[in-house]
Amino acid sequence: MRDVAIIGAGMIPFGRRDEDSLxxxxxxxxxxxxDDAGLGDGGVDALYVANMGSGILQHxxxxxxxxADRISLLPAAADGIENGPASGASAVKNGLLAxxxxxxxxxxxxxGEKMREVTGWRATDFVATMTHPTAxxxxxxTLPGMAGMFTRLYMEKYGVTxxxxxxxxxxxxxxxxxxxxxxxxxxxxKDGIFDNPAAVVNNPxxxxxxxxxDACPVSDGAAxxxxxxxxxxxxPAKPTVVIAGFGQATDTHTLQEREDPTDLKAVTLAxxxxxxxAKLKPADINVAELHDAFTILEIAESEHVGFFKKGEGGKxxxxxxxxxxxxxxxxxxxxxxxRGHPVGxxxxxxxxxxxxxxxxxxxxxxQVKDAKNGLTVNFGxxxxxxxxxxxxxxxA
Amino acid sequence: xxxxxxxxxxYKCKNCGKLHYPYHDRCLACKKREFEKVKPQGNVRxxxxxxxxNLPWGFDVRYLTIGVVEFENGVRAMGRIDVDESYPLETGLxxxxxxxxxxxxxxxNEYGLMLEPFH
Numbered sequence: 001m002r003d004v005a006i007i008g009a010g011m012i013p014f015g016r017r018d019e020d021s022l023x024x025x026x027x028x029x030x031x032x033x034x035d036d037a038g039l040g041d042g043g044v045d046a047l048y049v050a051n052m053g054s055g056i057l058q059h060x061x062x063x064x065x066x067x068a069d070r071i072s073l074l075p076a077a078a079d080g081i082e083n084g085p086a087s088g089a090s091a092v093k094n095g096l097l098a099x100x101x102x103x104x105x106x107x108x109x110x111x112g113e114k115m116r117e118v119t120g121w122r123a124t125d126f127v128a129t130m131t132h133p134t135a136x137x138x139x140x141x142t143l144p145g146m147a148g149m150f151t152r153l154y155m156e157k158y159g160v161t162x163x164x165x166x167x168x169x170x171x172x173x174x175x176x177x178x179x180x181x182x183x184x185x186x187x188x189x190k191d192g193i194f195d196n197p198a199a200v201v202n203n204p205x206x207x208x209x210x211x212x213x214d215a216c217p218v219s220d221g222a223a224x225x226x227x228x229x230x231x232x233x234x235x236p237a238k239p240t241v242v243i244a245g246f247g248q249a250t251d252t253h254t255l256q257e258r259e260d261p262t263d264l265k266a267v268t269l270a271x272x273x274x275x276x277x278a279k280l281k282p283a284d285i286n287v288a289e290l291h292d293a294f295t296i297l298e299i300a301e302s303e304h305v306g307f308f309k310k311g312e313g314g315k316x317x318x319x320x321x322x323x324x325x326x327x328x329x330x331x332x333x334x335x336x337x338x339r340g341h342p343v344g345x346x347x348x349x350x351x352x353x354x355x356x357x358x359x360x361x362x363x364x365x366x367q368v369k370d371a372k373n374g375l376t377v378n379f380g381x382x383x384x385x386x387x388x389x390x391x392x393x394x395x396a
Numbered sequence: 397x398x399x400x401x402x403x404x405x406x407y408k409c410k411n412c413g414k415l416h417y418p419y420h421d422r423c424l425a426c427k428k429r430e431f432e433k434v435k436p437q438g439n440v441r442x443x444x445x446x447x448x449x450n451l452p453w454g455f456d457v458r459y460l461t462i463g464v465v466e467f468e469n470g471v472r473a474m475g476r477i478d479v480d481e482s483y484p485l486e487t488g489l490x491x492x493x494x495x496x497x498x499x500x501x502x503x504x505n506e507y508g509l510m511l512e513p514f515h
Contacts, residue, residue: 125452135418138499138508139476140452140460148446149464156487208447254418256464256472261444 001100005233006241006391008037008108008226009355014183014340017220022051022058022114025222027070029345030110033224034071038237044226045104046077050091050111051344052084056126057117067110077104084130085293086380087111088223088347089248089387095227096243105229111349112222113342123218127343130381132254144215146255146382147294148207153262154296155209157311162209164314166194168295169213171323172331176338178365181349183219183340214295219340223349230394239359244280244373244392247273251384264304266386267377271305274375278390282306285390286371287357288328289350291379292335298322301377302330305388329368332357347378351389358393402495404509406471407431415470438468440511442489445477454499465491465511475509489513 010032012025020028026049034044049064060066064078083090088111095107115123124142131137131146154160170190176182193203193213203211233240249269255261275281282305290305292298299313307328308316316322322330333339333353336346354374356362374391406417411428422429445463461477463485476498479485491511498508 119453121451121453121455124450125454128452132418136474138506139462139474140448140455140499141462141474142448142450142452144450145446145448145460145462148448149444149462152444152446152487204449205447206450208445210446252424254474256443256474257416257424261464 002102003230004096004099004227004243005230006225006243006351006355007228007233007236008033008039009352010036011181011223011349011352012221013181014219014221014342016116017114018116020220022054022060022112023066023070025114025220026063026067026110026112029112029222029224030067030071030108033108033226037226039226043106044073044076044108046095046098046107047073048079048081048091048094048107048109050081050087050109050348051113052082052087053113053126053343056129058114073108083385084380085341085343086347086378086385086387087344088349089376089378089389090347092225092348092351092389093246093248093387096246099227099229105232107227108224109227109348110222110224111345111347113344114220115218115342116220120218135254142207143382144207144210144294147296148210149255150261150382151209151294151296154300157262158314159311160296160299160314163194164299164318165214165295166190167318168292168298169193169337171317172292172335172337175324175332175366176334179334179339182334182338183217183221184338188213210294210296216293216336216341219342221340221342221345221349223345223352225348225351225355239396240394241355241358242392242394243389245274245276245278245390246388247271247277248387249273253381253384255382264300264383266383267301267304267379270386270388271377274388274390278392280373280390285328285373285375287332287354287368288330288375289333289335289353290330290377291346292331292337293341293379295337297379298330298335301379305375305377324366324368332366332368347376347387350376350378351391354391358391400495402436402493402509403507404436404471404473406434406436408434417471417473434469434471436467436469436471436473436493440465440467440491440493442485442487442491443472444487445485447481461485463511465493467493473509475511477511479513483513
């Protein structure tokens with residue numbers, strides 16, 4: 001198996017991009033990554049395109065072939081990857097394996113989604129199609145609804161409070177306000193969404209006990225990375241970042257069939273595999289991008305990957321232990337909560353943000369000092385397919 | 397079958413006894429492939445619930461209340477809870493299960509598990 005480096009990273013600002021087609025966004029992010037890699041006009045053996053719903057939302061299929069043509073990668077191999085909200089990380093995994101196996105030398109991975117093209121209730125329905133058709137979807141359950149039921153159980157079992165959830169929203173939106181790629185560049189005040197009795201107007205219930213500001217926005221966006229065999233990297237212009245480890249695991253389709261629905265087994269297993277392959281421990285991680293589609297998920301994932309003991313994640317967040325400049329900075333990009341969640345793009349965007357961190361390229365108000373190791377967790381379904389990556393900066 | 401009968405079928409693994417709903421081709425615990433069909437029995441206990449205000453396409457109502465319940469014989473399922481917004485739901489509540497329309501698709505009712513408190 002060969003070691004794999006990420007030599008290019010690119011992203012377009014997430015948000016509502018009414019003027020841009022899905023293919024525009026994929027092309028622009030892909031070209032940014034290629035330019036960042038300094039590849040010039042050639043050298044890509046294969047393209048992997050992550051997307052969850054263009055067949056439903058844009059009535060367009062065959063994205064990978066179309067993108068290979070659009071950005072003139074022909075005759076490179078091209079495949080589309082659909083794995084729900086974990087499509088992005090799945091596409092990166094496929095690129096990694098293709099290079100590690102020796103089959104290809106250089107791969108472009110692009111993830112993108114255009115969700116604002118349809119009304120909110122159409123977008124909500126589209127995301128809900130990943131629930132079980134006859135045992136869940138038929139009832140009108142949504143992903144916020146699944147998260148609401150999970151949150152209630154987590155609160156009852158571990159004493160997570162609304163104030164802890166609010167602390168995640170405040171932290172991530174404060175960081176998003178510093179991130180020009182974020183969908184929501186707006187810091188929140190605790191008074192405005194929690195303390196003041198009138199906060200219920202700003203922050204109404206969305207899926208009890210979760211409120212509006214516990215959820216990520218519905219976004220358009222795209223992100224891309226270029227992977228290559230580490231032994232092919234000669235005199236790099238930028239610090240080299242390698243994929244030190246990855247892990248992936250699945251869990252039951254329905255929440256009800258989990259023995260303990262608060263136990264996100266796939267998160268634990270994916271992270272354990274990633275740490276084992278990287279020969280690192282959670283304590284070695286300097287910066288993490290966790291899948292905070294809902295505030296409760298950042299708390300739960302911070303425990304399941306091993307940063308905190310079960311039941312301690314909410315207290316740690318409230319105490320500021322996951323803020324920028326603290327013990328383990330989580331979602332310095334603003335996370336899904338502020339950067340946004342164009343579902344097919346998210347897993348790739350998390351990796352782009354960590355690459356920028358490990359290259360020490362970010363402005364000082366977002367750059368984790370001397371960051372060497374980073375973790376990403378991309379959470380598919382409601383935890384039924386999870387991927388984790390450990391990235392490492394290679395010192396010259 | 398009358399539309400009011402609960403049309404959920406659970407599957408008990410003949411090898412290890414694990415109860416499944418919905419259907420799987422192999423047991424999630426021991427991977428064997430033979431199952432005994434089990435009908436849910438008795439009332440249900442509410443395990444968790446939510447009230448959803450941002451609804452998906454196809455629901456022209458202000459909110460939906462949805463929960464996961466366990467029947468007296470251990471079968472677990474999701475269902476719609478038929479209560480108004482002010483009803484003091486709490487986990488552990490014992491409710492009566494029925495089978496009723498839960499969604500309209502292409503002009504036809506789709507039936508599912510409807511849950512009512514005993515008041």
